[in-house]
Structure formats: C-alpha cells, structure tokens
Amino acid sequence: MRAVIQRVSKASVTINNQIHSEINNGLLVLLGIEDADTVEDIEWLSGKIVNLRIFNDENGVMNVSVKDINGDILIVSQFTLHASTKKGNRPSYIRASKPEFAIPMYERFVKQLSNDLDKNIQTGVFGADMKVELLNDGPVTIVIDSKNRE
Numbered sequence: 001m002r003a004v005i006q007r008v009s010k011a012s013v014t015i016n017n018q019i020h021s022e023i024n025n026g027l028l029v030l031l032g033i034e035d036a037d038t039v040e041d042i043e044w045l046s047g048k049i050v051n052l053r054i055f056n057d058e059n060g061v062m063n064v065s066v067k068d069i070n071g072d073i074l075i076v077s078q079f080t081l082h083a084s085t086k087k088g089n090r091p092s093y094i095r096a097s098k099p100e101f102a103i104p105m106y107e108r109f110v111k112q113l114s115n116d117l118d119k120n121i122q123t124g125v126f127g128a129d130m131k132v133e134l135l136n137d138g139p140v141t142i143v144i145d146s147k148n149r150e
Contacts, residue, residue: 001041001109001147002032002081007054007140011074013124014131021122026071028134031109032081033102034095041146042105046112049073054140062140067117075113076124076132077106099127 005027012022029049055064055071066073079102083091097105103126114121124130 001034001037001045001105002145003045003049003143004030004078004081005049005052005054005142005144006030006134007137008074009135009137011132011134013074013076013122014133015125015128020125020130021074023072023074023122025069025137027066027073028132029073029075029113030078030081030132031075031106032078033097033105033109034082035097035101037097037105037146039108042109042112044149045144045146046109046116048144049113050116052142054142070119072119072122073113073117074122074124075110076130077102077126102126 008023008026008028010022010024011028013020027049050067051065053065054062055066055069057063079093079096080091082095083093084095085091106126110121110123
C-alpha cells in the first residue's frame with residue numbers, strides 16, 4: 001500500500017458538483033493499493049498514519065498525532081499512486097489492483113483506520129471522478145509505502 005498523507009486545515013471531496021465528504025483539522029490520505037498488499041499492510045499503515053507525529057505541540061514542534069488532537073481523516077483511493085513511468089511518457093498502472101481486489105482492501109483499510117482512530121473516517125467513492133480540495137497546513141506531506149518500511 002502506498003499513501004500520501006497531507007496535514008490539512010480542511011479538505012473535501014466533491015462528486016457531480018456535490019460535496020460528498022469534508023473535514024477540518026486533520027489528515028487527507030490518498031491511498032494506492034496493489035495485489036501484493038495484505039491485512040498486515042493494512043494494520044501497519046493504519047497504525048503508522050494514526051500515530052504519525054506531524055502536528056505542532058504547544059512549542060510549535062511537530063510532536064503530536066492526529067489521534068492526539070482528535071483530528072479527522074479523509075481517505076481517497078488513488079490507483080495512480082502505483083504509476084510506473086519507467087518507459088515512455090504514458091504512465092502504466094499495471095501494479096495498481098483491479099477493483100475486485102482493491103475495493104475490499106480499501107473498505108477494510110477504512111474500517112481499520114476508524115478503529116485505530118476511534119472515530120468515523122470520511123471517504124471518497126472508490127472509482128468515482130472526484131474533485132479533491134485541500135488546504136495543506138505547513139505544508140506537510142509525507143509518503144509512506146508499506147513495502148518499504150524505512
């Protein structure tokens with residue numbers, strides 16, 4: 001699983017000119033799923049996101065997690081995170097999972113994140129044409145790949 005995590009003051013997903021979901025202070029997570037992903041990847045990545053200390057403490061130091069601030073999370077599926085640009089100028093998405101595998105994994109990830117954060121998670125709609133709007137706070141953007149646990 002590959003995630004782009006952005007600390008946001010606000011974020012929203014609009015579908016067909018209607019706001020589908022929105023959050024204020026928290027994290028916007030763009031999530032890419034590949035066939036090699038497992039339940040272990042879900043559990044590890046969810047725990048990492050919920051406990052990632054990227055919010056400022058009282059001294060202005062990034063030392064507080066989204067869980068600590070009782071922040072919100074908006075998660076959006078994004079198969080393009082597994083794009084390969086090795087050959088040519090048209091990205092290949094061969095590593096991105098097909099919906100039959102990706103949708104249940106995405107839903108399980110949302111449930112795991114909700115359990116770890118102990119609150120509801122806002123989402124986009126898998127496979128929909130979404131307009132994602134955000135106000136990146138910092139800016140703070142972190143990329144995490146469950147297959148490259150550095």
